[in-house]
Amino acid sequence: MIARIAAKEFTDTLRDGRFRWSAVIVGTLLCAALGAGARHYTDVKAQHDRAASTMRDFWVNQPAKNPHSAAHYGLWAFKPRTLLSLVDQGVDPYVGVAAYLEAHKQNEFQFRPAMDATATQRFGQWTAATIMQLLLPLLIVVLAFPAFAGEREQGTLRQLLSLGVQPGALAAGKALGVASALGVLLVPAAFLGAAALVLASSEGALGGEWPRIALMGLTYTAYFTVFVAVALAVSARTRSSRAALLVLLAFWAANSLVAPRALSDVARRVYPTPSAFTFVTALDADLKKGLDGHSPDARTAQLLKATLAKYKVSSVDSLPINFDAISMQQAEEDGNKVFDRHYGALYDTYRKQNTVHQLGAVIAPLMAVRSLSMGLAGTDVEHHQAFANAAERYRRRLVKTMNESMAANSRSGDFSYKADPSLWREVPPFEYEAPPIAQAMAMQAPSLWLLGGWLLVALVSVARTRSLRLD
Amino acid sequence: MTATVAPTPGSHAAVAAGQRTGAVLEAQGLTRRFGTFTALHPLDLAIAPGEVFCLLGANGAGKSTTINLFLNFVEPSGGRALIEGLDVTQHPLETKRYVAYIPETVMLYKNLSGIENLDYFASLATGRRHERDELLQYLLQAGLQVDAVDKRVGGYSKGMRQKVGIAIALAKRARALLLDEPTSGLDPKASNEFSELLSMLREQGAAILMATHDLFRAKESGTRVGMMKHGRLVQTLSTADIGHADLERLYLEHMRD
Numbered sequence: 001m002i003a004r005i006a007a008k009e010f011t012d013t014l015r016d017g018r019f020r021w022s023a024v025i026v027g028t029l030l031c032a033a034l035g036a037g038a039r040h041y042t043d044v045k046a047q048h049d050r051a052a053s054t055m056r057d058f059w060v061n062q063p064a065k066n067p068h069s070a071a072h073y074g075l076w077a078f079k080p081r082t083l084l085s086l087v088d089q090g091v092d093p094y095v096g097v098a099a100y101l102e103a104h105k106q107n108e109f110q111f112r113p114a115m116d117a118t119a120t121q122r123f124g125q126w127t128a129a130t131i132m133q134l135l136l137p138l139l140i141v142v143l144a145f146p147a148f149a150g151e152r153e154q155g156t157l158r159q160l161l162s163l164g165v166q167p168g169a170l171a172a173g174k175a176l177g178v179a180s181a182l183g184v185l186l187v188p189a190a191f192l193g194a195a196a197l198v199l200a201s202s203e204g205a206l207g208g209e210w211p212r213i214a215l216m217g218l219t220y221t222a223y224f225t226v227f228v229a230v231a232l233a234v235s236a237r238t239r240s241s242r243a244a245l246l247v248l249l250a251f252w253a254a255n256s257l258v259a260p261r262a263l264s265d266v267a268r269r270v271y272p273t274p275s276a277f278t279f280v281t282a283l284d285a286d287l288k289k290g291l292d293g294h295s296p297d298a299r300t301a302q303l304l305k306a307t308l309a310k311y312k313v314s315s316v317d318s319l320p321i322n323f324d325a326i327s328m329q330q331a332e333e334d335g336n337k338v339f340d341r342h343y344g345a346l347y348d349t350y351r352k353q354n355t356v357h358q359l360g361a362v363i364a365p366l367m368a369v370r371s372l373s374m375g376l377a378g379t380d381v382e383h384h385q386a387f388a389n390a391a392e393r394y395r396r397r398l399v400k401t402m403n404e405s406m407a408a409n410s411r412s413g414d415f416s417y418k419a420d421p422s423l424w425r426e427v428p429p430f431e432y433e434a435p436p437i438a439q440a441m442a443m444q445a446p447s448l449w450l451l452g453g454w455l456l457v458a459l460v461s462v463a464r465t466r467s468l469r470l471d
Numbered sequence: 472m473t474a475t476v477a478p479t480p481g482s483h484a485a486v487a488a489g490q491r492t493g494a495v496l497e498a499q500g501l502t503r504r505f506g507t508f509t510a511l512h513p514l515d516l517a518i519a520p521g522e523v524f525c526l527l528g529a530n531g532a533g534k535s536t537t538i539n540l541f542l543n544f545v546e547p548s549g550g551r552a553l554i555e556g557l558d559v560t561q562h563p564l565e566t567k568r569y570v571a572y573i574p575e576t577v578m579l580y581k582n583l584s585g586i587e588n589l590d591y592f593a594s595l596a597t598g599r600r601h602e603r604d605e606l607l608q609y610l611l612q613a614g615l616q617v618d619a620v621d622k623r624v625g626g627y628s629k630g631m632r633q634k635v636g637i638a639i640a641l642a643k644r645a646r647a648l649l650l651d652e653p654t655s656g657l658d659p660k661a662s663n664e665f666s667e668l669l670s671m672l673r674e675q676g677a678a679i680l681m682a683t684h685d686l687f688r689a690k691e692s693g694t695r696v697g698m699m700k701h702g703r704l705v706q707t708l709s710t711a712d713i714g715h716a717d718l719e720r721l722y723l724e725h726m727r728d
Contacts, residue, residue: 012582162544
């Protein structure tokens with residue numbers, strides 16, 4: 001009986017002009033977003049690969065020079081785009097794509113696409129994720145609001161109930177009917193999306209990306225299911241289809257427009273992030289005075305004492321190594337502790353803000369879906385931090401290699417020492433791989449639970465439709 | 472003709488209930504109050520197979536309330552409504568299997584054709600699929616023109632919708648029909664066709680309860696008429712015992728004041 005009801009709802013919906021038009025519009029937008037996303041991804045990936053190899057060439061082709069100068073010369077680390085960023089760009093446009101790695105400093109990321117964006121782009125990028133998160137729920141609302149309320153108005157609900165149809169079967173059948181109608185749009189779109197991913201991935205095969213893709217598919221399926229169920233629940237309880245539409249549009253707007261903004265305000269108020277200026281000022285202050293409060297001069301004096309004792313000599317000049325290089329490395333490591341503390345605190349705040357966003361899913365399921373989608377696409381703050389950490393580790397290793405070469409091969413005060421260009425090759429090229437899916441999902445527990453909760457409540461409410469009002 | 476109504480005696484459940492009086496539709500002290508207003512004073516009524524009981528009365532006399540009580544669309548405030556001996560509030564789904572409900576305008580899905588509507592309602596009513604030939608039989612038996620069968624019902628007249636309603640009743644082999652002013656707004660020819668269909672169903676053994684304003688139809692199609700006023704059944708009489716003119720006079724007398 002449920003299948004019969006679903007089949008009728010499916011036919012009825014497909015014959016409805018409103019559905020056909022809105023499905024064509026949403027479908028076209030979705031295809032365009034996927035196409036543009038794939039195109040953009042391949043372009044940016046090519047640029048990234050070119051830039052990264054050019055950077056490596058610059059580094060290894062440096063002439064013989066003082067290793068510390070080489071450390072100052074530095075290099076750029078470019079953040080690779082993840083394959084699924086073609087579906088969901090996440091925070092990528094706002095956090096920058098490249099970091100300059102040099103001696104003494106952990107730099108902020110540069111080149112944020114949002115900086116180049118025109119005013120209209122402030123409304124957001126139309127990625128496939130935006131369309132699935134905002135427009136598809138709207139389509140579901142338009143599709144499902146009259147499910148019960150419309151039949152009630154037209155009198156067919158009396159006719160149905162006079163036949164002895166179980167309200168639960170009717171609700172389940174209608175849910176399946178709406179789902180099948182959506183399937184007409186979404187199944188081809190999913191194939192297209194898969195094709196776009198396969199074509200865009202450089203290996204021609206998706207390899208390790210499958211679990212992320214599958215989970216993303218499940219996330220959106222759950223989201224759509226929640227919307228279908230909410231729409232049916234509202235339609236079953238409102239007197240007129242007008243009222244049903246009004247209530248559902250209000251829910252859609254609260255979920256899609258109000259909640260994300262309100263929650264970021266709340267998160268910022270509860271866990272404020274420092275302004276760029278405050279952050280840099282505090283960082284510089286700690287770099288100058290050192291974390292332990294000793295002046296840099298005092299620390300250098302102490303290091304000298306220890307070094308002299310180690311080599312059992314009495315003056316800097318009799319040291320077999322370059323004390324300046326050792327001192328620089330020491331300063332580097334002291335600085336790193338400061339960076340770790342300040343950047344660590346900053347990312348901690350981001351993470352707490354992120355948890356507030358995720359908990360917002362209690363009211364708006366979008367918050368859970370947005371977080372999961374970005375996390376799976378590898379474009380959330382968590383992934384950005386993983387990349388930033390990898391770049392920073394690489395910087396520290398590079399600087400250390402340079403300082404150690406200088407310390408071992410020259411004497412104190414000798415800044416004219418030039419290292420052989422073979423030294424540049426001792427630093428391997430920067431390579432970065434996104435963290436594994438388990439790590440990416442570890443921060444998503446609130447989203448997973450809350451989306452699961454919505455899904456459960458939604459399905460139970462449909463399955464347990466016991467009685468239907470007749471007017 | 473394959474379609475017969477009420478082909479089998481009462482179900483096991485009904486027999487077990489031990490309440491058979493031979494009536495398909497039965498009201499026992501059936502009452503309905505809305506707040507302090509009493510829409511239906513205790514009503515006792517029994518309609519046997521082959522009977523057409525016409526409820527007459529002004530708007531608000533309690534006719535539709537009676538039908539809604541039998542459909543369990545409203546809860547009784549007292550008494551019971553029985554279909555095939557089963558209390559409709561305790562067996563809401565099973566009792567609906569025995570009845571067909573035809574309101575003033577039969578509501579159908581405008582995006583579906585006549586036969587698709589019948590297919591849908593019939594399969595929900597009986598829980599099984601029907602062959603197209605069988606469905607076509609029901610529609611033709613109900614008097615729908617063959618060229619209208621595959622047209623979407625958006626363009627159907629009221630009379631054509633009634634015929635689809637009758638076809639649904641035929642498909643589910645209803646033992647009882649609940650008709651709520653089915654001939655209002657039909658032209659005389661359509662109204663006459665509807666009466667003939669009722670006669671056919673009655674002859675096949677259906678018990679029919681019809682609320683109507685149409686004294687002429689009540690006399691023509693009914694076996695008994697009941698006059699309702701302010702929620703009370705004030706008089707019941709057999710149509711065989713009274714002529715058209717007397718029925719009208721009696722009705723107007725009751726409606727006075």
